[in-house]
Each structure stands twice: as structure tokens, then as C-alpha cells.
Amino acid sequence: MSSEIASPFIANAPVMRDVLDRLNRIAHSHATVLIEGESGTGKEVCARWIHDNGMRSNERFVGVNCAALPDSLLESELFGHEKGAFTGATAQRIGRFEQANRGTIFLDEIGAASPAVQLRLLRVLQEREFERVGSTQSVNVDVRVVAATNVDLEQEVREGRFREDLLYRLKVVPIKLPPLRERTSDIPHFVKQFIQVANRRNGRNVLGVREEAMRILSDYPWPGNVRQLANVVEQMVVLTRNDSIAHNDVPVDLIEWRSRDETSTMDFANFKEARAVFERRFLCNALRRHNGVIAQVAEAIGMSRKNLYIKLETLDIDYDRYRKCG
Numbered sequence: 001m002s003s004e005i006a007s008p009f010i011a012n013a014p015v016m017r018d019v020l021d022r023l024n025r026i027a028h029s030h031a032t033v034l035i036e037g038e039s040g041t042g043k044e045v046c047a048r049w050i051h052d053n054g055m056r057s058n059e060r061f062v063g064v065n066c067a068a069l070p071d072s073l074l075e076s077e078l079f080g081h082e083k084g085a086f087t088g089a090t091a092q093r094i095g096r097f098e099q100a101n102r103g104t105i106f107l108d109e110i111g112a113a114s115p116a117v118q119l120r121l122l123r124v125l126q127e128r129e130f131e132r133v134g135s136t137q138s139v140n141v142d143v144r145v146v147a148a149t150n151v152d153l154e155q156e157v158r159e160g161r162f163r164e165d166l167l168y169r170l171k172v173v174p175i176k177l178p179p180l181r182e183r184t185s186d187i188p189h190f191v192k193q194f195i196q197v198a199n200r201r202n203g204r205n206v207l208g209v210r211e212e213a214m215r216i217l218s219d220y221p222w223p224g225n226v227r228q229l230a231n232v233v234e235q236m237v238v239l240t241r242n243d244s245i246a247h248n249d250v251p252v253d254l255i256e257w258r259s260r261d262e263t264s265t266m267d268f269a270n271f272k273e274a275r276a277v278f279e280r281r282f283l284c285n286a287l288r289r290h291n292g293v294i295a296q297v298a299e300a301i302g303m304s305r306k307n308l309y310i311k312l313e314t315l316d317i318d319y320d321r322y323r324k325c326g
Contacts, residue, residue: 013183037177040225059103085134292322
């Protein structure tokens, strides 16, 4: 989620109110926190909230994505290195733990850390000390550790990919962020915030979302969660020709997801019903490929324009909304 958003914790949904209550109770402690949740649920925003509302808020918040670096570089990134420790180490380098001293370090995607890095992290959590790569001198640090994962670390432990003792050290206070599909009552409030952000970023003045468009946004399961919603809202703000987001501004994939999902499992009552569903999907795909240009669609599928218009009307397909695709 964008750092421009002033209030990252919208909590109308009961499940999110429980999360916010838990965060309020742990913010003024020094306890290690493990944030669990799917990609895009706002784990880094949550970590920053813990830091900004805690006793270390005047010190640094330092983040590192454990999945973004190979093992050798991650170890140096976290703990630093001495000059000459390895090829290319032309000077001493201070690692993220030292940078975060007296503040907070955020270890994102902690499940991606190698066994060697996991062992070093365990020592830091136990003893609050470590050695830079290439050094034998211990460095003491006073940091609050907040880690995050989008994988089931308990399953990783059972399969031998993650240390059980490290999991216990990280999971002093667990926070489970729910996916957006479990907090749909928060979607209209997120949309309002994201429109404001997108307006500022893109010099637009979109006022809001019309009822039918909001219904589609609220019904969609959002596999990419809040991050995906933010990107979709910005797309709609940029592309709309209206002063508010309408039904035909919503990306086609969002509009059609339910029919695609249903056809994979539906037991049709008769051949006519099955054919209608197939024809609808076939024509929608053709419209998408040809950006809603009826002449091109008719030629591509071997149908006259007149008959195509009749079929679209019969199936209640609004071809105008496909004109923005492509």
C-alpha cells in the first residue's frame, strides 16, 4: 500500500477491529512480532504502524526483504562485513541490524532466509549480538524485531525448511492480517482513500464510485488483496472519462470473474443453458481481443455484423465497455 495513505488501518470489518486492538496493546512493548498474511495485505504498513506508535518511534525503522537477495548478499546486508571479507568488499560496511540500533528492523519474507542466515538470526534474537562477515568481534544491538511472512512457517518447520527454535523466537506476538475477501465491508473505504491518492498523483479530480461499479469491486475476491485494489483504483482514475467511476470503467476481468469461476464447476441443467454460457464467454473474449470493434469481431468469428448485434443483445453483453481494452 502506498505510503501516501494517511490511515492504513481501516477497520470496519470485525476481523480487522480485532487486529487493530491487538496492535494497540503491543505497540508500547519491545516484544518481537511476527506478521502473517497473504501478499498484498499490508504487512509492511503494519510493521511501520507498530514502530511509529511504539516507544522507538524517534529512532530508525529499517526494512529488508529476505527474498530479494541471494544468501551471501543477505548475510552481508543484515550483519555488515569487514574490508576484504570477500571479493568486492573494498571497505567496511554497516549492516541493517546496526543501522536499526535502538529502533526497529523489519524482516520481510523471513521464510525465504537460508538455514545459515536463520542460525545467525536466532543468535541475534537470543543474545542481541552478532559478528560482521569476516570479523570475530561481536557487535551488540538493541533492536525491536518485526518479521513478516506470506507462507505457513509451521508447515515449513514440519518440512525441514525453517528452524523451529527460530519460529518460537519470532512468534512472541503473532499478528494475522486477513485477506481482503474476508473484510469486504472495508473495500468502499479503501477505494475512497485510493481515489484521493490517485487524484493527487495523476492530477485528476475523480469524485467517487457509482453504485454498480462499487458492487463489482465489493464482490471481487481480490487475490492480490489491498495492493491489487490500490492498483486497480489508480487505473480506473487515470482512464475514466467521467467525474466518477462507472460500471464500464471497471476492468473487464473483474466484471467477468464470477462467470469464469462458475463455468468451471457448474452442472448445467440442459444443453441450451450450457451453450449460452459458452457463447457469452466466446463473444466476450473476442470483444476483448478486438477492443470492442464490432466489424473486426464479426470478421474474426465469421458472423455478420447484424447477427452479431442480435446475439450480443440476446446475451445482454455490453460491447461498449470493451472499447477501452487493449
